Amino acid sequence: MSTPSAATSIRHEIVVQAPIARAFSVFTDDFGSFKPPEHNMLGVEIAETVFEPRAGGRVYDRGIDGSECQWARVLAYEPPDRVVISWDISPRWQIETDLEKTSEVEVRFIAETPDRTRVELEHRNLDRHGDGWEAVREGVDGTDGWPLYLQRFADVLAG
Amino acid sequence: MQTYQHEGWFALGDRTRWAIFERLADRPCAVGELAIGLPVSRPAVSQHLKVLKDAGLVVDHAVGNRRIYRLNPDGLAELRADLDRFWLSALAAYKAVVEQPEQEVS
Numbered sequence: 001m002s003t004p005s006a007a008t009s010i011r012h013e014i015v016v017q018a019p020i021a022r023a024f025s026v027f028t029d030d031f032g033s034f035k036p037p038e039h040n041m042l043g044v045e046i047a048e049t050v051f052e053p054r055a056g057g058r059v060y061d062r063g064i065d066g067s068e069c070q071w072a073r074v075l076a077y078e079p080p081d082r083v084v085i086s087w088d089i090s091p092r093w094q095i096e097t098d099l100e101k102t103s104e105v106e107v108r109f110i111a112e113t114p115d116r117t118r119v120e121l122e123h124r125n126l127d128r129h130g131d132g133w134e135a136v137r138e139g140v141d142g143t144d145g146w147p148l149y150l151q152r153f154a155d156v157l158a159g
Numbered sequence: 160m161q162t163y164q165h166e167g168w169f170a171l172g173d174r175t176r177w178a179i180f181e182r183l184a185d186r187p188c189a190v191g192e193l194a195i196g197l198p199v200s201r202p203a204v205s206q207h208l209k210v211l212k213d214a215g216l217v218v219d220h221a222v223g224n225r226r227i228y229r230l231n232p233d234g235l236a237e238l239r240a241d242l243d244r245f246w247l248s249a250l251a252a253y254k255a256v257v258e259q260p261e262q263e264v265s
Contacts (some may be wrong), residue, residue, distance in 0.1 A: 010243045014250045018257045026257040034252035036245060119253075121246060126239065130181060 009124035016117055023117035024080035024109050028053055032061070041069045041095065053077060059085055071095060075104060083107050090129060103128050170214035175199055176207045180230070183217060187229035 016023055026033075032049025040046055044063040051059050052074060059072035076084035087103045090096040108120045171177050179193055190208065194201040208228055211217040218231045 010239070010246060012243075012246050012250055014254055016254050016257045023257055027253060030256060034249055034256045036248045036252070039245070119250070121250065123242060123246060126242070130184075 008127040009122055010126070011120070011122045013118060013120040015112065016119060017115060018117055019115055020109050020111040020117045021080045023119060024083070027107060027109075027119070028077075028079075028083055031059070041071065041089075042067055053079075069095070072105075076106075081109055087123065096129070101128055101130060170210050170216055173207070173210075175203070176211055179204065179207055180211065180216065183228055183230050187227050189222075189225045189227055191225075193228070 018026070028051045031051045032046065035049060037046075040061065042061055042063040044065050044067065046061045047064045049059070049061050051057070055074055055077045057074035057077065058070050059074065060068050060070035062068050071088055072085040073088065074083070074085055076082060084104055084106045086099070087105055088096050088099070090101065096102050103123060103125045105121065105123045107122075110118045110120065112118050171180060175197065178197060182188060182193060190201060190204055193208075194204045197204060199207075208217060208219070212219065212228075215231055215233065217228050219226045219228045221227075
């Protein structure tokens with residue numbers, strides 16, 4: 001990968017054995033069921049993750065003590081094909097209040113068969129998080145950029 | 160639990176280090192230049208630079224009798240790789256949930 005955008009976005013796709021409508025509803029309604037548990041900026045355990053199913057909705061975690069942490073906004077909600085949320089978390093792992101400095105995550109659902117769905121995820125505009133990401137873009141354009149990280153992912157999976 | 164695995168995320172959790180980091184994103188600097196305009200002493204800047212350097216976020220090299228600090232692209236890319244791992248993990252867990260028989264999903 002040698003284009004600047006490759007360094008400022010992250011792409012993954014996965015094929016699941018489920019109809020497109022279910023693939024979409026699980027991704028949104030049940031986001032909390034698969035979100036890595038360490039994704040938690042509350043001081044307490046998360047009781048539930050709420051994904052408000054509409055453009056303009058909020059995505060937030062509610063702690064077992066009732067505290068809330070909103071870490072995303074729903075930018076587009078188009079069941080069963082597409083959903084886009086903002087990523088309002090700074091590189092310092094704190095809620096970013098300056099919305100100009102937030103990235104976004106687009107998820108597309110494509111029916112391969114009535115019972116199989118491809119899910120494509122792109123976390124993009126990472127450079128909006130700050131000047132440091134500009135340096136990232138310059139850095140990973142080189143030969144030791146992507147191939148090295150792909151190997152590291154493979155190592156993580158193997159480990 | 161750590162959310163981002165790379166220690167660079169923790170190094171950047173400090174407000175002053177973040178300010179230093181952003182300044183170095185503009186251009187490489189010596190300690191003295193960085194200390195100008197920051198509300199901390201020059202020795203404190205040196206300490207923060209050491210933390211950033213240990214985390215792999217900055218590198219330094221000697222120019223005459225000064226040390227010039229700049230961002231380390233490899234260290235920064237590690238931060239990005241952690242976000243990548245986040246989504247890799249989330250999608251794997253998502254697949255497990257979505258492929259469960261429907262009545263078992265709460």
